[in-house]
Amino acid sequence: MDASTSVETHHEPHGHDAAHEHHELGWWRKYIFSTDHKVIGIQYGLCGLVFLFFGFCLMMLMRWQLAYPGQALPVIGKWLPHIFGAGTMPDGKMTPDFYNSLGAMHGTIMIFAGVVPLAFAAFGNFVVPLQIGAPDMTFPKVNAASFWAFAVGGVIMMISFFVPGGAAKSGWTSYTPLAAFSDTGPGHNPVFNGQTLWLIGFIFLISSSLLGAINFITTIIQLRAKGLTWMRLPFFVWAQFVTAFLLLLAFPPLEAAIVMQLMDRVAHTSFFLPSGLVVNGAPVSISGGGSPLLWQHLFWFLGHPEVYVLILPAFGIVAEILANNSRKPLWGYKSLVFSVLVIGFLSFIVWAHHMWMTGMGTAVSAFFQTTTLLISIPSVIILSAFFISLWGGSIRFTVPMLFATAFLPMFGIGGLTGIPLAFNSADLYLHDTYYIIAHFHYIVAPGTIFGLFAGIYYWFPKATGRKMNDFWGKVHFWPTLICMNVIFLPMFLQGMAGMHRRWYDGGQGWTVANEHTIWGLTGFQWNAPISWAAWIMGLAQIPFIINFFWSIWHGQKVNDNPWEATTLEWTAPSPPPHGNFIHTPVAYRGPYEYSLPGSERDYTMQNEPVEPAERTRRKPPAEPVLV
Amino acid sequence: MEIPYTISTRPDTGLWNAKIGIWLFLASEVMLFGGLFSAYIFLRIDAAPGTWPHGLLNVPVGTMNTAILIMSSVTVVLAWASLKMRRYRAYWWYMLVTILCGVIFLTVKLAYEWPQKFEHFGAYIKPEALWKYEKYLGNQRRTEKGLEPRIEITGHLHSQNAKEYEVALDPVNAEPDNPAMDRPHFLPLPVTDKIANIEKEDVLRATMFLPTHNTYFASYFTITGLHGMHVLGGVLVFIYMWLPVSKRLYQRNPEHLANRVEVSGLFWHFVDLVWIFVFPLFYLL
Numbered sequence: 001m002d003a004s005t006s007v008e009t010h011h012e013p014h015g016h017d018a019a020h021e022h023h024e025l026g027w028w029r030k031y032i033f034s035t036d037h038k039v040i041g042i043q044y045g046l047c048g049l050v051f052l053f054f055g056f057c058l059m060m061l062m063r064w065q066l067a068y069p070g071q072a073l074p075v076i077g078k079w080l081p082h083i084f085g086a087g088t089m090p091d092g093k094m095t096p097d098f099y100n101s102l103g104a105m106h107g108t109i110m111i112f113a114g115v116v117p118l119a120f121a122a123f124g125n126f127v128v129p130l131q132i133g134a135p136d137m138t139f140p141k142v143n144a145a146s147f148w149a150f151a152v153g154g155v156i157m158m159i160s161f162f163v164p165g166g167a168a169k170s171g172w173t174s175y176t177p178l179a180a181f182s183d184t185g186p187g188h189n190p191v192f193n194g195q196t197l198w199l200i201g202f203i204f205l206i207s208s209s210l211l212g213a214i215n216f217i218t219t220i221i222q223l224r225a226k227g228l229t230w231m232r233l234p235f236f237v238w239a240q241f242v243t244a245f246l247l248l249l250a251f252p253p254l255e256a257a258i259v260m261q262l263m264d265r266v267a268h269t270s271f272f273l274p275s276g277l278v279v280n281g282a283p284v285s286i287s288g289g290g291s292p293l294l295w296q297h298l299f300w301f302l303g304h305p306e307v308y309v310l311i312l313p314a315f316g317i318v319a320e321i322l323a324n325n326s327r328k329p330l331w332g333y334k335s336l337v338f339s340v341l342v343i344g345f346l347s348f349i350v351w352a353h354h355m356w357m358t359g360m361g362t363a364v365s366a367f368f369q370t371t372t373l374l375i376s377i378p379s380v381i382i383l384s385a386f387f388i389s390l391w392g393g394s395i396r397f398t399v400p401m402l403f404a405t406a407f408l409p410m411f412g413i414g415g416l417t418g419i420p421l422a423f424n425s426a427d428l429y430l431h432d433t434y435y436i437i438a439h440f441h442y443i444v445a446p447g448t449i450f451g452l453f454a455g456i457y458y459w460f461p462k463a464t465g466r467k468m469n470d471f472w473g474k475v476h477f478w479p480t481l482i483c484m485n486v487i488f489l490p491m492f493l494q495g496m497a498g499m500h501r502r503w504y505d506g507g508q509g510w511t512v513a514n515e516h517t518i519w520g521l522t523g524f525q526w527n528a529p530i531s532w533a534a535w536i537m538g539l540a541q542i543p544f545i546i547n548f549f550w551s552i553w554h555g556q557k558v559n560d561n562p563w564e565a566t567t568l569e570w571t572a573p574s575p576p577p578h579g580n581f582i583h584t585p586v587a588y589r590g591p592y593e594y595s596l597p598g599s600e601r602d603y604t605m606q607n608e609p610v611e612p613a614e615r616t617r618r619k620p621p622a623e624p625v626l627v
Numbered sequence: 628m629e630i631p632y633t634i635s636t637r638p639d640t641g642l643w644n645a646k647i648g649i650w651l652f653l654a655s656e657v658m659l660f661g662g663l664f665s666a667y668i669f670l671r672i673d674a675a676p677g678t679w680p681h682g683l684l685n686v687p688v689g690t691m692n693t694a695i696l697i698m699s700s701v702t703v704v705l706a707w708a709s710l711k712m713r714r715y716r717a718y719w720w721y722m723l724v725t726i727l728c729g730v731i732f733l734t735v736k737l738a739y740e741w742p743q744k745f746e747h748f749g750a751y752i753k754p755e756a757l758w759k760y761e762k763y764l765g766n767q768r769r770t771e772k773g774l775e776p777r778i779e780i781t782g783h784l785h786s787q788n789a790k791e792y793e794v795a796l797d798p799v800n801a802e803p804d805n806p807a808m809d810r811p812h813f814l815p816l817p818v819t820d821k822i823a824n825i826e827k828e829d830v831l832r833a834t835m836f837l838p839t840h841n842t843y844f845a846s847y848f849t850i851t852g853l854h855g856m857h858v859l860g861g862v863l864v865f866i867y868m869w870l871p872v873s874k875r876l877y878q879r880n881p882e883h884l885a886n887r888v889e890v891s892g893l894f895w896h897f898v899d900l901v902w903i904f905v906f907p908l909f910y911l912l
Contacts, residue, residue: 135628138644214651222632222644252655256662259849267838269845271666275675287832289678289842294669298662579628 035140036578040147041126042463045456048118051154052449053541055109058102060538063531065094066506084161096504100169101194103502105157107172108198111310112205113154115448119313120247121150121212123455124240126463128216130569130576131234133225133585133607138218146211153204160197164188168198171502173303176272176295180264181279191266199262206255209247216244225568228587231337232606234567235330235591238337239316242344243309250305250348257298264290271295293358300351308347310444311411312340314451315382318404321454322386324565325401326393327602329592332385339378339385346375356427365424372422379415383408398563399473403454406481407447414442417492432502435495438488446484453477453544460548461562465574466555472547476540483537490526493518564603567591571607634883649890653897656857660901663850667908670842677778680843681912682811683747683836688740689910692732693902699728700899703865703892710885715877718888722869725895729862736855744836744844748784750792756829763796763823765803774809780825783818784835792825792833847909854905857898864891 025034034040061080064073070093073080077092088098129137137143160167165188170179174195183193190196220241224233233241260271268286272295275288323330330336352360352368386408395401417439420426430436453476461467495501498512506527507513513523521529561570568585569576585607593604598614636643671679706721752760757778761767764777782796799808801819825833834840838848867873868887877884 134630136630138630138632139648140630142648210652210655214648214655217651218644218647221640221647222637222642223630248651248655249658252657252659253662253665256659256666259853260663260666263838263845263849267845267848269838269849270842271670271845271849285832287839287841287845289670289674290845291669291673294666298666301662 033144035136035144037125037129037137037140037143038463038576038580040143041122041124043147044117044125044150045122047151047154048114048122051109052114052118054158055106055114056538056541058106058109060534061094062099062102062106063527063534065099065504067528067531069505069508085164085166088166097169098166099504100171101161101167104168104171104174104198105161108168109157110444111172111306112202113150113157115310115444115452116209116247116306117150118452119448120209120240120243120309121146123236123313123317123452123459124212124216124243127455127459127569128237128240129219129223130462130572130580131237131567132220132223132228133568133581133587134219134223135579135581137215138222139215142211143215146208146215149204149208149211153201153208156197156201156204160194160201163192163194163197165193168194170195173299174198174261174295175299176261176264176292177274177277177279179261180273181284184265196262196265199258199265202258203255203262206251206258209251213244213248213251216240217248220244225584226586228568228606231334232587232590234316235319235333235336235340236313236316238340239312239319242340243312245344246305246309246312246347250302250309253298254302257295261295293355293360296355296358297352300354301348303354304351305347307440307443308343310448312343314407314411314448315340317451317455317458318386318407320565320567321400321404321458322389323592323594324458324563325396325398325404326390327396327594328389328393329590329594330385331389331391332381333590333592335381336385339381342378343375343382346371346378350375353422353427356424357431369422369424373419376415376419376422383412383415398457399468399470399477400454400458400563402474402477403450403457406477407450407454410442410446410450410484414439414444414447417442430495432500433495434491434499434501437501438491438495441488441491445488446481450481453480456548458563459569460551460555461558462569462572462574462576464552464555465557466551466553467558467562468551468555469547472543476544476547479540480537483533483540486533487530487537490518490530494523494526497523499523561605564601566593566603566605568606571605634880634886643886645886645890649893653893656897656901660850660853660904663846663853664904664908667846667850670846674842677776678841678843680779680841683744683781683843684847684910685740685743685815686811686813686910687815688735689906692735693906695728695732695735696899696902699725699732700896702728703888703895707885707888707892710877710881710888713881715874719869722865722888726862726865726869729858729865733855733858733862736851741848746783747781747836748792748794748833749779749781749836749840750794750825750833751779751831752825753829753831754778756826759829760823760825763800763803765808768804769809772809777803780823782823785822787827789827791827792830794823794825795819796821796823843909850905851909854898854901857894857901861891861895861898865895 030036031039034043061073064071072092073089073094074092077089080089080092084098088095088101094102125137125143129135157167165183168174168179168183170182179195183195184190220233220237260269263269264271264273270287270290272292273284273286273288273290274292277284277286277288319330319336350368350372352364353372356365390405397405417435421430421436421439457468457473494513497516497518499507500510503510503513507524510524516522518526558574560572560574563570568587571585572581587606588609589604589606591606593606595602596604596614630644631637632642632644634643640647702721702724706718706725709715709717709721752764757764757766757776760780763780766776769776777800780794780796780800782794782800785793785795787793795818798816798819800823801821802808827833836844838845868884868891873884873887876887
């Protein structure tokens with residue numbers, strides 16, 4: 001991280017004037033307003049982690065209300081009203097509006113301010129240029145602009161908690177017409193209210209992703225090192241490449257939708273408002289003629305590719321770590337690459353499977369049902385290839401590997417439980433129940449977030465020159481894995497028992513949640529163990545936080561390639577200086593040359609030239625001689 | 628540290644960085660305006676009979692603005708070609724013409740076309756009261772001819788009191804049975820001096836031609852507003868490349884400035900192209 005420019009004494013041979021390589025940047029330019037992809041990546045990473053933790057805290061508050069509805073929250077319940085406003089938790093008891101705010105903002109913050117910045121922007125920024133042997137991103141200033149747009153968007157989202165009326169409370173999907181009228185009326189500022197700030201914040205977050213996506217694609221196309229052909233790219237780079245295209249093409253329609261909802265709220269248009277709308281018992285004075293379904297289409301046109309934006313970078317990270325720790329080439333590299341491309345394409349034509357309750361018609365449903373099932377094929381190919389990659393490997397169970405291997409069954413559960421939802425008829429029953437919550441959280445929580453933890457432990461030595469502590473890594477891993485499953489597994493059962501996901505009282509007042517017992521507890525009673533698991537999981541993150549910051553300064557010092565990996569980022573110094581590589585790297589071989597027959601070591605790095613002897617060894621054997 | 632291929636092309640892709648960057652950006656812009664135009668299509672298909680207006684915009688002025696934008700797209704290419712031929716003086720003049728075209732376009736839009744709409748008034752009549760205003764709407768004849776009914780009376784709002792609006796009628800409401808009024812006119816017809824009094828209790832909803840008036844104006848103002856912001860952005864970038872600061876870049880590395888002009892020219896063509904969709908969708912159809 002202290003990428004001091006003084007390391008840059010070895011100049012690259014393709015000399016341009018050395019004068020401007022020796023600017024001593026001030027502290028502010030070096031660490032805050034930096035244009036260096038590594039610093040920006042770390043900035044994104046730290047902000048993303050903070051937002052993830054904040055989003056998780058919102059959920060931990062909600063879990064109290066679900067497990068013990070109407071009871072005062074002990075200890076912190078007394079001072080929460082002083083932070084979020086008196087109307088949010090009077091006497092430590094959560095109001096319905098505040099509960100809705102927490103739910104909407106949990107989803108928004110986790111996805112758009114937590115996982116996307118961390119999975120795409122942080123890992124992409126830090127790792128991609130290093131893996132392709134580039135000195136930086138193609139447009140460093142655009143890169144910085146992307147980060148600052150994200151920061152502004154995140155700050156606006158946070159500010160929205162403190163305006164009169166509180167943060168957005170119409171769900172993270174902000175369905176209209178509900179979202180067009182929430183946070184309006186007496187006591188609300190026409191602009192500085194939760195829902196409007198949510199929309200404005202979103203415009204910044206979207207702009208940030210767009211700038212990032214353009215930068216990533218251009219960098220991968222233009223700045224690959226000499227010899228690093230497309231089929232020699234590490235799978236992580238491919239995953240980021242496809243992710244960038246998803247962000248580039250799927251986000252703008254949502255931006256259009258957000259502009260229109262903003263017009264609906266601020267200029268009182270009726271893009272998403274039908275004629276004859278009655279709010280609080282009185283007809284509203286609007287022109288009408290709009291379409292609530294239009295919002296859903298535009299939202300989910302982003303929303304579904306977004307799911308793959310969340311999961312593909314995790315795929316990439318897991319692929320790198322599996323190959324590295326099984327000491328074996330990734331199985332089926334080409335089919336992985338083509339699968340990820342097919343996923344990218346198909347993800348644009350599955351969105352309406354989120355809208356089966358709207359009654360779009362059987363023809364539309366049949367189409368989207370088919371495409372949804374099609375997209376499971378490349379996903380299964382990827383997961384299978386990962387499992388087969390482990391076969392016969394001499395596996396090193398390092399901390400990143402623990403998270404990466406745990407990712408496989410966790411994502412598998414999340415993926416397979418999605419198949420019933422792909423069918424229109426089954427979905428009608430399961431829609432808006434806890435089953436849905438369990439399904440997508442298995443994909444993004446023990447799925448993506450495990451991938452992200454794996455990536456943090458894996459690339460931490462590259463960023464700092466020090467390793468994170470193994471023991472505390474394991475103390476972080478095991479409770480997190482167990483708690484994740486205690487949280488989400490019972491939710492499948494709750495959902496199948498008919499428990500609705502938006503009950504403010506956790507189902508206490510509903511017969512369906514109290515009649516049937518599942519493994520001895522009613523649906524409602526299951527809320528308490530789930531909540532306790534969530535809180536314990538919150539505690540289990542403490543070792544990670546301490547380990548993370550302690551290791552930056554006091555972790556075990558390691559060499560440039562502590563994991564004995566093959567890809568180009570491990571040929572750069574740790575931490576890499578400004579400009580990354582001391583000698584411009586050249587790639588001579590594929591990304592996963594582990595355990596090459598006849599090689600002295602069990603890994604051969606991409607920049608090691610192919611020796612003549614190796615060429616002959618690699619030749620296919622002659623025709624078998626039949627005796 | 629210097630990033631490769633900022634000015635020269637990468638041999639295997641044949642492109643310099645910003646050219647890929649701008650095409651990707653334009654792809655995202657296509658999706659942005661695509662989202663808005665698809666909203667227009669949805670809203671228009673869904674519109675109840677009589678609620679989607681026709682012929683309210685000034686077609687000659689729109690045509691002129693279209694011509695101005697197309698001309699600016701030509702001059703920006705000539706500016707780029709002049710730079711490629713290393714003729715800075717010619718570049719400077721072509722760029723100036725491009726900037727002026729952009730400024731004229733915006734001025735016409737914001738200082739003439741939009742305000743004209745803000746001063747226009749329309750009142751939607753309640754279905755049960757339509758018969759009272761038959762002399763302004765001419766629905767009997769329209770029903771016989773199989774045309775969409777008229778449910779709105781438009782014109783200039785002279786005054787209003789607690790009970791009624793006093794409106795100087797548009798020609799279409801002044802002589803509703805004139806067959807010439809069945810189709811929009813190329814040349815806009817001025818508001819007549821025929822006055823109508825509309826009782827407020829007969830009015831479903833009445834506003835100036837603001838975004839809130841109907842979904843047509845909502846999409847018109849949103850799309851032209853967003854398009855106008857793109858024009859403004861383009862103009863600002865062009866001004867930067869026309870100022871002396873860019874002459875210094877020209878003297879240092881003329882190809883770098885040429886590349887910048889090429890990239891922003893591509894953006895400018897896109898902005899032009901969006902207008903080529905906006906013009907028929909809102910002015911003509």
